[in-house]
Amino acid sequence: MVRIIFALMLREMATTYGRSAGGYIWAVLEPVLGVTLLSVIFSLALQTPGLGTNFPLFYATGFLPFAMFNDLTNKVATSIRFSRPFLAYPSVTFIDAMIARVLLNALTHIAVIAIVITGIYVIYQLPVVVNLASVFEALLLITLLAVGVGTMNCYLMTAFPIWERVWQIITRPLFLMSGIFFTYDLMPSQAQNILWYNPLIHCIGLMRRGLYPTYQGSYINQELVIAVSLVLLVLGLMLLERTYRNLLER
Template sequence: MPRILVALMLREMATTYGRSAGGYIWAILEPVLGVVLLSVVFSMALTRPGLGSNFPLFYATGFLPFTMFLDLSSKVAQSIRYSRPFLAYPSVTYLDAMLARVLLNALTHIVVMTVVIGGIFFLYQLPPVVNLAEIFEAILMIIAFAVGVGTLNCYLFTAFPVWERAWGILTRPLFLMSGIFFLYDMMPPMAQNVLWYNPVLHCISQLRRGVYPTYQANFIEPAFVFGTAVVVLLFGLLLLSRNARDLLER
């Protein structure tokens, strides 16, 4: 199994970035440019960000975990379709394909997050007062929920191709509903009652609680995120285990 995972990871590294100029540099440049754009646009409209006084740091701690969730869940959801030629071999299973994509893309996003946020601390000479335990928990929450959603969508995308388009439409409002621009604490009570049930909001807020030592965010409930992730994951694995053969023949 380790050899299969390494082979699948090397293949994805070669096909995703290996053929483009710059290679894996784009994995870092894309989020950096996204954070810079958000910082420039909103610094012209607002006098200060929702936390602290540094716009790049505030938007990086919202944009990067959100991007990590979307990309990781999407990569897991497309595992069967992406690795279909290899799944014809008896020694390669859909779990191998999914696990390889989880490991590679999770590590890539962790490196990107470390480089971008660490670079902001260095460039702006910010005091590095962070809580690594809180940040680590936030990353685990993101990975768990992304893998759960991606596993369920792995079945739905393959069995019902129209669902992939519908999912893309349904997730667009998440960009505004996950606390990237405005903190949960600043929202009206009616909005808070609805948005609390958005696990991505908890993940982003948890990361910010680790980066900003004065940010309490008492509304965060990691058990809700992990519980939701486990339920969705088990449901997705059940559907895949019952229909894996049919999905490979589509």
């Protein structure tokens, strides 16, 4: 199983990054440019960010976890389609394909987050007071949530192709509903009562708790994120285990 997963990871590295100019450089440049653009736009519109005084750090702590969740979810959801030729072999299962994509892309995003955040601290000469335990916990919960949502979507998108379009439509507001631009604490109480059930807002809050020593984030509930993730993961795996061979023949 380890050899199969490693081979699938190498294949994805070659197909995803090896064919593009710059390869892995774009994996770093894309979030850097995104954080820079948002920082410039919102620094002109707002006097101070929701936390601290540095716009790039504030938006990076929201944008990068969201980008990690969004990309991992899509990669897991399309893992059967991506590795369909190899799933014809009895020794390769859909779980191998999922694990390979999760490992490769999670490690890539963690490296990108580390590079971007470190770069912001160095460029702006910010005092480094980081709670690594909270940061690692946030990254772990983001990965778990993405795997749960992605596994369920993997079944739905493979069984019902129209679900991919539906998912893109219903998740467009997620960028604004996950506390990227404004912290949960600054939102109106009516919005808080609804957005509290968004697991991603807890993950982003946990990331900011790790990078802002004065930020408490009393609303953060790790149990909610774990419960939603595990329910979707178990349900998705059960559905795929029963039907994925039939789905491959479509």
